Amino acid sequence: MLYRExxxxxxxxxxxxAVFPILQDRIGVAVILLVAFVVIPLFGNDFLLNAVLxxxxxxxxxxxxxxxxxxYAGLLSLGTGAFMGVGAYACLKLTTSFxxxxxxxWIVASGFFSAAVGALFGLPSxxxxxxxxxxxxxxxxxxxxxxxxxxxxxxxxxxxxxxEVPLRTLMGVPITGPTATSVTRYxxxxxxxxxxxxxxxxxxxxxxxxxWMSVRDMDLAAELIGIRLLRAKLLAFAVSSxxxxxxxxxxVFLWYGGAEADVFAIDQSFLIxxxxxxxGLGTLIGxxxxxxxxxxxxxxxxxxxxxxxxxxxPATVEQLRFVIVGALIxxxxxxxxxxxxxxxxxxxxxxxxxxxxx
Amino acid sequence: xxAPSSREAALGEVLLAVEDVSLSFGGxxxxxxxxxxxxxxxxxxxxxxxxxGKTSMLNVVNGFYQPQxxxxxxKGQARTSMRPYAAAQGGxxxxxxxxxxxxxxxxxxxxxxxxxxxxRRGFFWQLIRYGPALKEEVAHRRRVEEIIDFLEIADIRKxxxxxxxxxxxxxxxxxxxxxxxxxxxxxxxxMAGMNLEEKEDMSRFIIDVNQQYGTTIALIEHDMGVVMDxxxxxxxxxxxxxxxxxxxxxxxxDKNVIRAYLGxxxxxSVTK
Amino acid sequence: xxxxxxxxxxxxxxxxxAPDLLVQTLWxxxxxxxxxxxxxxxxxLIFKASGVFNFAQGIMVVFAALTLVGLHxxxxxxxxxxxxxxxVMFLLALxxxxxxxxxxxxxxxxxxFMATFGLTYFLIGFGQLVFGGNPKVMxxxxxxxxxxxxxxxxxxxxxxxxKIDIAAVIITSIMVAALAIFFQRTRIGRALRAVxxxxxxxxxVGISLEQIxxxxxxxxxxxxxxxxxxxxxxxxxxxxxxxxxxRALPVLILGGLTSIPGAVxxxxxxxxxxxxxxxxxxxxxGGGIESWFAYVIxxxxxxxRPQGLFxxxxxxxx
Numbered sequence: 001m002l003y004r005e006x007x008x009x010x011x012x013x014x015x016x017x018a019v020f021p022i023l024q025d026r027i028g029v030a031v032i033l034l035v036a037f038v039v040i041p042l043f044g045n046d047f048l049l050n051a052v053l054x055x056x057x058x059x060x061x062x063x064x065x066x067x068x069x070x071x072y073a074g075l076l077s078l079g080t081g082a083f084m085g086v087g088a089y090a091c092l093k094l095t096t097s098f099x100x101x102x103x104x105x106w107i108v109a110s111g112f113f114s115a116a117v118g119a120l121f122g123l124p125s126x127x128x129x130x131x132x133x134x135x136x137x138x139x140x141x142x143x144x145x146x147x148x149x150x151x152x153x154x155x156x157x158x159x160x161x162x163x164e165v166p167l168r169t170l171m172g173v174p175i176t177g178p179t180a181t182s183v184t185r186y187x188x189x190x191x192x193x194x195x196x197x198x199x200x201x202x203x204x205x206x207x208x209x210x211x212w213m214s215v216r217d218m219d220l221a222a223e224l225i226g227i228r229l230l231r232a233k234l235l236a237f238a239v240s241s242x243x244x245x246x247x248x249x250x251x252v253f254l255w256y257g258g259a260e261a262d263v264f265a266i267d268q269s270f271l272i273x274x275x276x277x278x279x280g281l282g283t284l285i286g287x288x289x290x291x292x293x294x295x296x297x298x299x300x301x302x303x304x305x306x307x308x309x310x311x312x313x314p315a316t317v318e319q320l321r322f323v324i325v326g327a328l329i330x331x332x333x334x335x336x337x338x339x340x341x342x343x344x345x346x347x348x349x350x351x352x353x354x355x356x357x358x
Numbered sequence: 359x360x361a362p363s364s365r366e367a368a369l370g371e372v373l374l375a376v377e378d379v380s381l382s383f384g385g386x387x388x389x390x391x392x393x394x395x396x397x398x399x400x401x402x403x404x405x406x407x408x409x410x411g412k413t414s415m416l417n418v419v420n421g422f423y424q425p426q427x428x429x430x431x432x433k434g435q436a437r438t439s440m441r442p443y444a445a446a447q448g449g450x451x452x453x454x455x456x457x458x459x460x461x462x463x464x465x466x467x468x469x470x471x472x473x474x475x476x477x478r479r480g481f482f483w484q485l486i487r488y489g490p491a492l493k494e495e496v497a498h499r500r501r502v503e504e505i506i507d508f509l510e511i512a513d514i515r516k517x518x519x520x521x522x523x524x525x526x527x528x529x530x531x532x533x534x535x536x537x538x539x540x541x542x543x544x545x546x547x548x549m550a551g552m553n554l555e556e557k558e559d560m561s562r563f564i565i566d567v568n569q570q571y572g573t574t575i576a577l578i579e580h581d582m583g584v585v586m587d588x589x590x591x592x593x594x595x596x597x598x599x600x601x602x603x604x605x606x607x608x609x610x611x612d613k614n615v616i617r618a619y620l621g622x623x624x625x626x627s628v629t630k
Numbered sequence: 631x632x633x634x635x636x637x638x639x640x641x642x643x644x645x646x647x648a649p650d651l652l653v654q655t656l657w658x659x660x661x662x663x664x665x666x667x668x669x670x671x672x673x674x675l676i677f678k679a680s681g682v683f684n685f686a687q688g689i690m691v692v693f694a695a696l697t698l699v700g701l702h703x704x705x706x707x708x709x710x711x712x713x714x715x716x717x718v719m720f721l722l723a724l725x726x727x728x729x730x731x732x733x734x735x736x737x738x739x740x741x742x743f744m745a746t747f748g749l750t751y752f753l754i755g756f757g758q759l760v761f762g763g764n765p766k767v768m769x770x771x772x773x774x775x776x777x778x779x780x781x782x783x784x785x786x787x788x789x790x791x792x793k794i795d796i797a798a799v800i801i802t803s804i805m806v807a808a809l810a811i812f813f814q815r816t817r818i819g820r821a822l823r824a825v826x827x828x829x830x831x832x833x834x835v836g837i838s839l840e841q842i843x844x845x846x847x848x849x850x851x852x853x854x855x856x857x858x859x860x861x862x863x864x865x866x867x868x869x870x871x872x873x874x875x876x877r878a879l880p881v882l883i884l885g886g887l888t889s890i891p892g893a894v895x896x897x898x899x900x901x902x903x904x905x906x907x908x909x910x911x912x913x914x915x916g917g918g919i920e921s922w923f924a925y926v927i928x929x930x931x932x933x934x935r936p937q938g939l940f941x942x943x944x945x946x947x948x
Contacts, residue, residue, distance in 0.1 A: 013499045014492060076740070128932045131683055131743065135879050136932065139925035150916045202487035206495060207470075207477040214460050214471050221458035224420055225538060226446030226475035235481075266876070270747070277744055282462065315758075322755025329748030333741050334733040 019201055036190055041183050049182040050255075052299065057193045058250050059295050063275040063287035064200050065243030070273070071281035072204055073236035074216025075125060079118075079137035080244050080272045082144035085264030087114040087245025088252040089154045092163050096156055103168035103176055104188070107249045114245025115238040117144070122237030126230045129219075141266055148261040155261075162260040165253055176253045185254045192250065196243060201284055203239070212236055213282070244272075274325060278332050280341025289340035294325060370398030372431075373574050374419065374542055379428030381414055381598075388414040389425065389598045396542070401568055401575045403589035403606070405582075407618055410595040412578045413455055416544045419576070420452055421445040433541070446475060451540035453531045455547045455578075461520040465530050468519055469505060472537030473498045505533050509563060525556040532563065536571075543567065545577045549584055557581065561588060586610065594618070641910035650787030655909045656902060661795040663901020664802045665860055669878040670885060670893035671806065672853040677887045678813075679822040679846040680731070681739060681829075685746040688875020689753040690851060694719055695768065695858030696761045702769050712773065719851030727843045735839075768862030775863055798860045805856060809849075810890055822846060826888070880928030884939055892939055900924045 010016040020026045040053065066080050090113035094106040121140035125133050148154060155163050167177035174180040175188055203209055214222035215232050223229055252259040271294060279290020298321045302314070336342055375395040381388045389411045396402045404412050417423040419430065421440035429436050432448055451472075460468050477498060483491040506512050509529050514522060519530055528548060535543055548564070549557045561584060567573050579585050585592060585606060592609045594602035596618040602609050609615055645652045669687065676684040684690075697718050701711035730745050776793035813819040824832040825842045833839060878897075885896025907923045931939075 013496045013503075017492075017495060017499065124929060124933060128936050130740075132883065132932055132936060135883055135925070136929055138876065138879065139922060139929050142922035142925055146918060146921055150918060199485045202491075203484055206484045206487060206491055207474065207479070208481070208484050210463070210467055210471050211474060213463055213467075214474070217460035217462045218458050220422070221454070221460070222471075223442040224422065224446060224452060224458075225472055225534065226443060228443055270751075274747070274751075277747075319755045319758040322751050323759065324755075326748045326750065326752025326755060329751070330730055330745050333737070333745050333748065334730075337737065337741050 017205070019205055033194070036194075037187070041187060044183075044186075046182050049186045052296065054182070054186055054189050054255050055251075056291055056295055057189050058247050058255060059272065059275065060288045060291040061193050061196060061250070062244050062247035062272050063279065063291050064197060064284060065240045065247065066272050067276045067279075067281065067284065067287045068200060068204070068212070068243065069236050069240035071276060071283065071286075072209060072216065073212035073233065073240075075122070075233060075236060076130065076134040077137040077237075077240070078134050078266070078269045078273065079121065079140040079144070081264045081266060081268030082141040083114050083118050083241040083244040084248030084251065084268065085144060085148055085261070086117045086241070087111060087248035088163060088259060088264070089148065090114065090245065091249035091253060092156065092165075093154070095166065095168065099166070099168075102170060103253065104170065104192075107192070107253060108246060110249045111242035111246040114248070115242040118241025118244075119234045119238040122234050125233040125237070138266075141269055145261065145265055148264065160260075163252055163258055165257050168253075176257070178257060180254075189250055189254050192246065196246065197284065200243070204284065208235070216282075274329060277329060278339055280339030280344075283339070283341035285344065286339050286341030289344065293328075293340065297321060297324065372396070373398040373433065374576075375429075375431040376415075376419070377429045377431070379415075379418060379425045379430070381411075381418055381423055381425045383423075387598055389418070389595075391428070392595065392598070392600050393428075394593045394600060394603050396574060396576055397590075398541075398574055399568070399572055400590040401564070401577060401588050403585045403592045404576060404578045404595065405580070405585055405592060405609075406595035406601075409597070411598040412595055413546055414598075415595065416452065416546055416576070416578065419445070419542075419544060420450060446538065449538075449541035450544065451535035451538040451542070452544040453528070453535050453546055453548060455550065457524075457527055457531060459519045459527055459531055459534070462518070464516050464518050465511060465522070465533075466502065466506070466515040468530055469502045469533040469537045470498065472534040473502065475538065502533075502537055505536050508536075508566070509533050510559075525552050528552070528560070529563075532560075536567065539571075540573060543573050543575045545575060545579075547578050547580065549579060549581055557584065564588060582610075636914055637911070644910055648787065650784070650789050651909075654789045655905050657789065657791060657795075659902030659905030660898065661792075661798060661901070662905065663898040664799050665857065665864075665897075666878055666881045666901050667894045667897025668802050668805070668853060668857045668860065669875060670881040670897055671809065671890065672850040672857065673878060673882055674885075674887060674890055674893045675809070675850045675853065676846055678826045680825065680843055682731070682742045682746065683739070683887070684847075684850065685743065685875075686749040686753060687850065687854060688878070689750045689757070690719075690722070690854040691858045691861065691875065693722070693753050693757050693858075694851065694855035695862045696757055696766065698855070698859065699766045699769060699862070700761050703766075708769055708773050711769075715855055716852060719855055720848050723844050723847035723851050726847055727840060731843055732840065766862075768859060773859065775859075792864075794860075794863050798864070801856065801860065805853065806890065806894055809853075813890065818842075818845060877924060880924040883928040884931055886939060895939060900927065903927055 010021065015021065020029060040048075044053070062080060062084055065083075066077065069075050069077050087110040090110035091103075091106050094109060095101075095103055098106075117140075121137065124136040128136060149161065152158075152161075155161060158164055165176050167179065168175055170188075173184055175184050204212075211222070211227055211232050214225070214227055215229060215236075219229055222232070248264065251263070256263070275290030275294045276287060277290070278293055279288065280286025298317060301317050301320055301324070332339060372395045375393075377393045378391045379393070380390050392411075392415065394402075404415060406412055414423060418425050419440065421442040421444060424439040429438060430440055431437075432440070432445075432450070460471060463471070477494055479491045479494045483489065503512075506515055509532065511526065511529055511533065514526060514530075519527055522530065528551075532545075532548065535545075545564070548560055552560065564575060564577070565588065568575055577585075577589065589606055592602070592604065592606050593600060594609055594612070594615050596614075601614045601618060602612045604612070669691065672687040672690070673684060676682055676687070694715060698711055698715045701714055702708055706714065726749065730749060731742075734742055734745055775797055778793050780791045780793060780796070782789045782791065811819075813822060821832070821837045821842055822845070824835070824837060825839060829839060832842075877900075881893060881896040881900050883896075884899055885892030885894070904920055904924050904927075908917075908920045912919045
C-alpha cells in the first residue's frame with residue numbers, strides 16, 4: 001500500500017534507467033543519508049561509532065570491492081586481505097614521506113597503488129579461470145603477506161613490525177592518531193564510503209557493469225560481441241583492488257590507529273568473501289548486508305549472553321562465531337544462493353503488493 | 359539461362375571469401391579445403407548432415423577457431439585466421455546453436471551488451487554517469503528499443519533471460535547480434551527447436567533484417583523448406599568437405615547432396 | 631653481476647660443496663612432498679567422484695587428528711581410538727552428504743565450492759569447541775609408529791633420516807597404491823569414475839549417487855586421518871594444520887585435479903622444490919619464502935599448462 005509504483009510513469013529512457021526509479025526508494029535513501037550524516041553524530045555514543053559503525057562501513061567498502069571483482073566480473077579472488085594491506089602500507093609511506101599533504105588525499109591515493117598491484121596479479125586471468133584463478137590470487141595473498149613482514153621499509157623500520165599511525169589533521173582538527181575523536185573519524189569514513197559507493201553504483205549500471213557481467217556469464221560470447229577480455233578483467237582487478245586498498249588504509253588510519261601485518265592475512269580475505277556471499281554476489285546493497293551480518297554478529301554474540309546474564313568466555317564466543325558463520329553460509333547457499341540482497345528484493349516485491357498476497 | 363531477377367541484381371560484390379580452409383583438432387579433421395564466398399546482401403545457407411563441420415566453419419569465420427591452412431578474405435582484407443575482436447570490430451555478428459546469452463542479465467541488458475563496441479564514453483565519465491555517459495546510454499537505449507520493437511519482445515525486456523522460453527531466448531540472441539549493426543550476420547540453426555509458428559516469425563525477421571538493413575546473412579539450417587525459401591545460394595558440406603555450391607533449386611537436385619543426406623555406406627562412420 | 635652469480639651459480643656451488651646437506655634437504659623435501667601428496671589425494675578423491683572441490687579437506691585432517699588424540703586422552707586404548715575415529719569420519723561423511731551435498735545437488739560448482747568454505751569454518755569452530763584450542767601431541771608411540779632417527783655418515787658429513795619420516799613415506803606409498811587399485815580394479819572404483827564423468831549417466835545405469843558420495847567422502851576422511859597422524863607425529867596437532875591444506879593447492883595445480891599419480895608427482899615436485907628453494911635461495915630474499923614459493927611454481931605452470939601435468943585438457947566448445 002505504501003510501496004507502490006502506481007502513478008509513477010517514466011516519460012523518458014533516462015528516468016527508466018535511473019538507479020532508484022521508484023520514488024519511495026529515493027525517499028528511503030535520503031532518509032538513510034540524513035540519519036547517517038546528521039542524527040548519528042549528534043546522538044551516537046563512542047561505542048556505537050568506534051566498534052560498530054566505522055568498521056561496518058570500512059568492511060562494506062572492502063566487500064563492494066570484492067563484489068565488483070567476484071560478483072560482477074565473475075573472477076574469484078582470495079587476495080582481498082593482501083590488497084587491503086597494500087593500501088594501508090602505501091598510505092603509511094606516502095604520509096610519512098610527504099606529511100604536508102593532507103592524509104585524506106593519501107588515503108584515496110593509496111587506492112591507486114593497490115589497483116596497480118591488483119592489476120599485476122590479475123594478469124594470469126588472461127589464461128586461467130575459475131578455481132585456478134583463485135589459486136593465483138592466493139599466490140598474491142601469501143607473497144604480499146610475506147612482503148609486509150619481511151620488508152622493514154614498508155613499516156618505517158619500526159621495531160615492533162607494526163604500522164604506527166602518526167597524528168594528522170584537517171583544518172586543525174585531528175583526524176588520525178589517538179586524539180582524533182570518533183565523530184570526526186566516523187564522518188570522514190562515511191563520506192568516503194558514500195562517494196565511492198556512488199561511483200561503484202554508476203559503474204555497474206552503465207556499460208562497464210554490463211561488460212563485466214558479460215564476461216562473467218559467458219566470456220566466449222563476450223569476446224565475440226567485441227569485448228576485450230583482458231582489458232575487462234584487468235579493469236575489474238584494478239577497480240576492485242582500489243576499493244580494497246582504500247578500505248585497508250581507512251582500517252589502519254581511521255579505525256585501529258595502528259596495525260600488525262596479520263590484520264591483512266588470509267583470514268581477512270575469507271571474511272570479506274563470506275560477507276559477499278551471504279550478502280549477495282553481484283549486488284552493491286548485498287555488500288552492506290553481508291558486512292553487517294558477519295561483522296555485527298560477533299558483537300551481538302558477545303552482548304546477548306551478557307544481557308541474559310550468562311557470561312561466555314571470549315574464546316568460546318570466537319569459536320561460536322566460526323560455527324555460526326560456517327553454518328550460515330551453508331544454509332544461505334542452500335536456501336538462497338543469491339544472498340540477503342535477494343531476500344531484500346523479494347521482501348520489497350511482497351511490499352509492493354501488500355496487503356494483497358499477489 | 360534465366361534473366362537476372364531484380365534480387366540478383368541487388369547483390370553486390372564478395373563480402374566474405376574462404377579459400378581452402380582446413381581445420382582439425384586433436385586428430386579430428388573438421389574441415390578440409392573448403393572454399394566458398396558470400397556476396398554482399400545475400401542470404402547464404404550452409405547445410406549438410408550432422409557433423410559436417412558447419413558450425414566449425416562459422417567458428418572459423420568468427421575467429422573462435424584458427425584454421426591450420428587457408429585464407430579468409432573479409433571486406434577485401436585477406437588473413438590466415440580471424441581473431442574474435444577483429445571479427446566483431448569488422449562487423450561480424452553471430453548467434454549460436456546452443457544459445458550463448460548472458461543468463462544473469464535481462465533481455466534489455468543482453469541486447470544493450472551488443473552495443474559494447476559502439477559505446478565509447480570513457481571510465482571517468484562512467485564513474486559519474488550523469489552527463490555524457492548517461493546521454494550515450496539513452497541514445498543506445500533508443501536504438502535497442504527499435505530492435506526490441508522489430509523483434510516484438512517489448513513485454514519481456516526487463517525479465518532475466520534465464521526465465522524465458524527457448525523460442526524467445528533465441529529471439530533475444532538475434533537481437534543482441536542485431537544490436538552490433540553487423541555487415542555479416544552468422545546464424546547457427548536459428549530455427550532449431552521451434553514450432554511452425556515460431557519458425558514463420560523467425561523467417562520473417564531474417565528476411566526483414568536482410569531487406570530493411572541490407573545485412574548479409576550466412577545461415578546454418580536443417581529445415582529444407584526454410585533453406586529453399588530464404589536463401590539465395592547454398593553451400594553443402596559433408597564430412598568437412600564442400601560437395602555442392604549453387605542455388606537452392608540446383609542443390610536440391612544434386613546427386614552428391616542427395617547421397618550425402620539419404621546415405622550410402624560411407625565406410626567407418628564417425629559421429630561428431 | 632654479483633646478483634646474477636648469487637642467483638644462478640652460488641646455490642649450486644653450495645650444493646656441491648656440502649653434499650650431505652644437499653641430500654638432507656632433498657630427503658626433507660621428499661618427506662614433505664609425500665605428505666603434501668597425501669593431502670592432495672584427499673582433494674583429488676572427492677573432486678574425481680563428485681566434481682566438488684572440497685576446501686574443507688584441510689580441516690578434516692585436523693579434525694580427524696583431534697578426535698583421535700581426544701579419545702585417547704579420555705583413556706581409550708590407541709587402536710580402539712583409531713577405529714572409533716574412523717567411525718567418526720564415516721559419520722562426518724554421512725552428515726556432509728545429507729546436509730550439504732544433497733540439498734545443493736543441482737547447483738553450480740562455484741556454489742558447492744563455497745559450501746565447503748562454510749564447512750571449513752564450521753568445523754574449525756566446532757573442533758575448537760569440543761576439543762579446545764590448545765595444541766596436542768599425536769599419540770605416535772601408542773600407534774606403534776617409530777621414533778628416533780637413522781644416522782648415515784658419509785658425503786662429507788652426516789645425514790639424518792627420521793624413522794617417522796621413513797614410516798610416513800612407506801605408509802603413503804601403500805595408501806596411494808591401494809587407492810589406485812581401488813579405483814581401477816574394483817566395481818565401486820568404476821562406479822566412482824562413472825560418477826566423476828557424468829552424474830546423469832551414472833544415475834541412468836543405476837548407480838546411487840548418495841552412496842557413492844558417502845563412500846568417497848569417507849575415503850577422503852580416512853586419507854585425512856592418515857595425514858593427520860603423520861603430520862601430527864612430525865610436529866603437533868593444532869589448527870595451523872588447516873593452513874597446510876592451502877599448501878596443497880599448488881600441488882593440485884601441478885598434478886591436475888583429477889589424477890592420483892598427478893597428486894603424488896605434484897607433491898614431490900612441490901615438496902622438494904620448496905625445500906631446495908628455501909634452503910639455497912631463501913637467504914637471498916631474507917628467508918621465509920616457503921609460504922609463497924610453491925604458489926609461484928604453480929602459477930608458472932598455470933600460465934603454460936593450465937590443466938597441470940596430468941590433468942585433462944580443458945576444451946571449450948560453443
